[in-house]
Amino acid sequence: MFPYIIRRLLIAIPVLLGVTVFSFLIVNLAPGNPVEMFVNPDISQADIELKKEALGLNDPIYVQYFRWLGNLVQGDFGFSYSTYEPVLSMVAQRIGPTLLLMGTALIVAYLFAIPIGVLSATRQYSWLDYLSTSASFLGISIPHFFLGLGFIYIFAVQLHVLPTGGMNTLGSDEGFADTFKHLILPALVLAAGIAGRMVRYVRSSMLDILGQDYLRTARSKGLREFFVINKHAFRNALIPIITVIGIDVSVLIGGAVVTEQIFQWPGLGQLTIQSIGSRDYPTLMAINFLAAIAVLTSNLLADIFYSVADPRIKYD
Amino acid sequence: MKRIRRTIGIAAIASLLLLAGCGGGSNTASSGGGSSSGNSGGSSSAGKTMFLGMVNPPIIFNPINSTDVASQFAEKFMFDTFLEMEGPLKFVPKLAESFETSDNQTFTIKINKDAKWSDGKPVTAEDAAFTFKLIANPKVETTVGSYLSMFDGLENTGKLKEGQTELSAVKVIDEKTIQFKTKAPVDPNMVKEQLGTKLMILPKHALENVDPAALSQNPFMQKPTVTNGPFKFVQYKKDQYIEYEKNPDYYLGAPELDKLFIKVLPAPNLVAQLQTGEVHMNVASGIGKIPPQDYETVKKFENVRTKDEPQFGFQTMMFNTEKLPDPKVRQAIAYALDRPQIVDKLLKGYGEVVDGPYTSINPYLDKSLEKYSYNVEKAKQLLQEAGWDFNRELNFVVPLGNKVREQSADILTQNLQAIGLKVKVTTYDFPTVMQKAKAGEFELLLMGLTFTLDPEVSSLYSSIGTFNFMKYKNPKVDELLLKGKAEPNSDKRKEIYNELQKIWNQDVPLITLYSDNEFSAISKQVANGEPKVFGFHNHLEKWSVGGAQ
Numbered sequence: 001m002f003p004y005i006i007r008r009l010l011i012a013i014p015v016l017l018g019v020t021v022f023s024f025l026i027v028n029l030a031p032g033n034p035v036e037m038f039v040n041p042d043i044s045q046a047d048i049e050l051k052k053e054a055l056g057l058n059d060p061i062y063v064q065y066f067r068w069l070g071n072l073v074q075g076d077f078g079f080s081y082s083t084y085e086p087v088l089s090m091v092a093q094r095i096g097p098t099l100l101l102m103g104t105a106l107i108v109a110y111l112f113a114i115p116i117g118v119l120s121a122t123r124q125y126s127w128l129d130y131l132s133t134s135a136s137f138l139g140i141s142i143p144h145f146f147l148g149l150g151f152i153y154i155f156a157v158q159l160h161v162l163p164t165g166g167m168n169t170l171g172s173d174e175g176f177a178d179t180f181k182h183l184i185l186p187a188l189v190l191a192a193g194i195a196g197r198m199v200r201y202v203r204s205s206m207l208d209i210l211g212q213d214y215l216r217t218a219r220s221k222g223l224r225e226f227f228v229i230n231k232h233a234f235r236n237a238l239i240p241i242i243t244v245i246g247i248d249v250s251v252l253i254g255g256a257v258v259t260e261q262i263f264q265w266p267g268l269g270q271l272t273i274q275s276i277g278s279r280d281y282p283t284l285m286a287i288n289f290l291a292a293i294a295v296l297t298s299n300l301l302a303d304i305f306y307s308v309a310d311p312r313i314k315y316d
Numbered sequence: 317m318k319r320i321r322r323t324i325g326i327a328a329i330a331s332l333l334l335l336a337g338c339g340g341g342s343n344t345a346s347s348g349g350g351s352s353s354g355n356s357g358g359s360s361s362a363g364k365t366m367f368l369g370m371v372n373p374p375i376i377f378n379p380i381n382s383t384d385v386a387s388q389f390a391e392k393f394m395f396d397t398f399l400e401m402e403g404p405l406k407f408v409p410k411l412a413e414s415f416e417t418s419d420n421q422t423f424t425i426k427i428n429k430d431a432k433w434s435d436g437k438p439v440t441a442e443d444a445a446f447t448f449k450l451i452a453n454p455k456v457e458t459t460v461g462s463y464l465s466m467f468d469g470l471e472n473t474g475k476l477k478e479g480q481t482e483l484s485a486v487k488v489i490d491e492k493t494i495q496f497k498t499k500a501p502v503d504p505n506m507v508k509e510q511l512g513t514k515l516m517i518l519p520k521h522a523l524e525n526v527d528p529a530a531l532s533q534n535p536f537m538q539k540p541t542v543t544n545g546p547f548k549f550v551q552y553k554k555d556q557y558i559e560y561e562k563n564p565d566y567y568l569g570a571p572e573l574d575k576l577f578i579k580v581l582p583a584p585n586l587v588a589q590l591q592t593g594e595v596h597m598n599v600a601s602g603i604g605k606i607p608p609q610d611y612e613t614v615k616k617f618e619n620v621r622t623k624d625e626p627q628f629g630f631q632t633m634m635f636n637t638e639k640l641p642d643p644k645v646r647q648a649i650a651y652a653l654d655r656p657q658i659v660d661k662l663l664k665g666y667g668e669v670v671d672g673p674y675t676s677i678n679p680y681l682d683k684s685l686e687k688y689s690y691n692v693e694k695a696k697q698l699l700q701e702a703g704w705d706f707n708r709e710l711n712f713v714v715p716l717g718n719k720v721r722e723q724s725a726d727i728l729t730q731n732l733q734a735i736g737l738k739v740k741v742t743t744y745d746f747p748t749v750m751q752k753a754k755a756g757e758f759e760l761l762l763m764g765l766t767f768t769l770d771p772e773v774s775s776l777y778s779s780i781g782t783f784n785f786m787k788y789k790n791p792k793v794d795e796l797l798l799k800g801k802a803e804p805n806s807d808k809r810k811e812i813y814n815e816l817q818k819i820w821n822q823d824v825p826l827i828t829l830y831s832d833n834e835f836s837a838i839s840k841q842v843a844n845g846e847p848k849v850f851g852f853h854n855h856l857e858k859w860s861v862g863g864a865q
């Protein structure tokens with residue numbers, strides 16, 4: 001297994017390099033550039049030209065790319081074109097909140113979705129099954145922004161039980177309880193979508209397995225139903241589910257963008273939107289790079305968990 | 317073997333959870349979890365803390381290199397300007413005790429004798445001279461260079477000539493007095509508005525050893541450590557909030573508030589937080605606007621009072637005059653647009669139709685000018701006269717981001733179709749719109765603009781203007797614009813700008829559409845202070861919040 005992991009990590013290098021080339025091209029080919037969008041009529045053309053020169057925007061695109069890559073190799077992500085802050089520290093500040101939000105959403109979603117999916121499959125066509133499939137359908141189809149605004153209206157504006165947004169109450173304590181309160185609504189919004197999808201995967205995956213011969217064998221050996229379901233069936237149903245978890249990470253990054261906007265959650269999603277709006281190339285590149293690493297890592301982890309869940313899968 | 321695998325699996329999942337937990341843990345730790353006073357939702361934030369709501373996130377706190385309104389707005393809480401404008405061209409002293417000229421060419425600024433930086437050092441004429449010199453330095457990235465363009469000895473760009481290092485126009489008279497000379501006599505109001513109310517000076521003692529070329533990257537510009545305004549900078553949690561604390565040694569008196577926060581939040585959340593009491597008021601200047609469609613709702617909130625007032629920003633439809641060279645066609649379009657409908661329906665009456673670059677609060681607006689009323693017949697007739705080809709399709713570019721403007725595009729498109737024009741509407745995000753605008757890839761384009769109150773609008777109408785996306789070229793206009801800028805007498809200036817308004821009204825390189833009022837809501841907890849179009853930052857030290865509602 002370890003040689004496999006090493007090999008996968010080595011393959012990741014050219015893949016990452018390819019990702020940077022493509023994202024650099026795409027980011028730079030998007031119309032508009034960091035200095036051309038100043039709306040303040042007081043700014044003179046001469047000042048704009050000076051800024052452009054200082055940021056190296058007049059160089060050909062490949063020169064800009066290799067300069068960026070050269071700095072990256074030395075661990076330098078450059079500085080933001082709009083705030084002049086080092087990109088690394090900007091991104092580092094945002095990772096914590098994003099991980100907290102995504103992690104909570106994932107845990108909450110799976111804690112609910114997996115048992116519900118299993119129950120739903122074992123009691124197919126029961127009222128519970130209908131209820132859970134309709135609820136999961138709702139969870140998938142309600143857009144994040146809609147659910148988010150609805151939650152804000154109900155829980156913050158009408159009931160006054162939760163804050164409308166942000167990560168901490170300003171000017172008061174910033175302890176964990178306070179952060180937790182701010183976390184509830186955005187995490188629920190994100191979790192709703194993930195859970196909805198998960199319930200359906202678990203349910204159909206379980207249904208597939210439940211018809212298999214080996215389960216009948218297990219039952220006929222006199223094994224208790226609880227063990228049949230949870231040991232034999234669920235374990236085999238896990239394999240396709242692990243793939244879904246791997247995909248969820250990348251889906252989450254996208255979903256978090258909208259949710260973070262609505263709840264002013266200070267994570268990477270919000271930073272992404274700001275950086276796109278201001279065509280802040282270095283920041284966008286750093287975010288792309290990190291996202292690529294996250295996706296590659298989660299895929300690798302999924303593959304490793306595969307072999308844990310199913311001994312038939314071996315990597316040499 | 318099986319057991320080992322399971323253990324690995326559990327360990328892996330556990331470590332994943334831990335990772336997620338760590339992210340949050342480290343974050344709360346870094347934000348300094350302290351006492352547990354248990355303040356929920358901020359609605360009972362009594363005491364001496366005020367929360368303002370802003371929609372656009374500030375980018376950087378560099379007083380001489382900020383490209384956005386939100387940053388400049390936020391800087392003014394910690395850096396004072398020489399003057400404050402309390403009403404149209406009504407200037408009152410702030411950091412400057414006096415700002416005078418006897419010949420409209422040599423200006424003398426006396427800095428308040430009590431003014432100090434937050435580290436106790438006095439604010440001196442040297443600081444002002446240092447700032448001027450930085451701005452004029454060709455190596456320094458700045459956005460305020462144009463304010464200095466009238467200085468004697470500087471290029472028209474506001475920069476020193478190649479090889480020069482001394483700024484001869486500026487003289488330090490004594491510790492608190494500075495003098496500068498312009499190339500020719502100018503209208504003092506123009507100087508007072510630009511240099512007086514917009515420019516903020518930097519502390520020489522904190523920045524004199526910084527390489528001018530690397531000034532923008534200096535940490536001071538993200539976290540100013542030495543300031544001279546009523547509030548000191550504490551921290552900026554990016555895109556979340558700015559935290560200020562009072563400057564007890566402020567020269568105009570210690571502020572009433574202990575702390576002040578500017579929260580950054582989307583407009584719908586701003587409305588929600590006004591209702592829940594999490595923000596005390598929105599900010600002015602179009603960066604903390606309550607959406608017009610929500611204003612009626614906000615008016616019904618019991619815990620706030622509201623007000624709206626006209627401002628000097630406005631929306632335009634620009635014409636690409638190279639693609640639509642016949643003024644008759646542009647006039648036809650101007651007649652075809654039902655601008656009052658936009659004000660009535662979209663702004664619900666809280667705004668005005670604007671003709672030309674000056675709104676109704678601008679003293680330079682020529683009120684006698686004939687306006688383009690909504691007249692479909694006249695529009696059709698003008699198109700006939702111009703021999704317009706009705707098969708031609710017009711490319712109408714609309715920027716995203718301003719809801720009312722997006723909706724106005726629908727009304728405008730219908731108006732244009734009503735006179736038989738073929739219109740193709742395309743919407744883009746702002747950077748794309750700017751590129752299309754500069755490249756001239758449009759026939760019609762929507763754009764909002766905010767100038768100074770001074771009538772100087774060369775950047776829009778001059779044939780070399782930065783914002784002349786219309787590619788409008790009229791030698792007479794260029795000549796008059798230069799004359800207007802150089803004329804020191806404000807009555808004579810008014811004549812010049814009246815003449816210009818007449819020409820622009822004839823040529824219609826762009827048609828101004830509407831100006832929406834500034835909408836503000838102020839919590840009833842606030843005892844002193846409110847958003848204003850003029851003089852928002854005046855007497856911040858007197859702002860206060862009461863106790864219970």
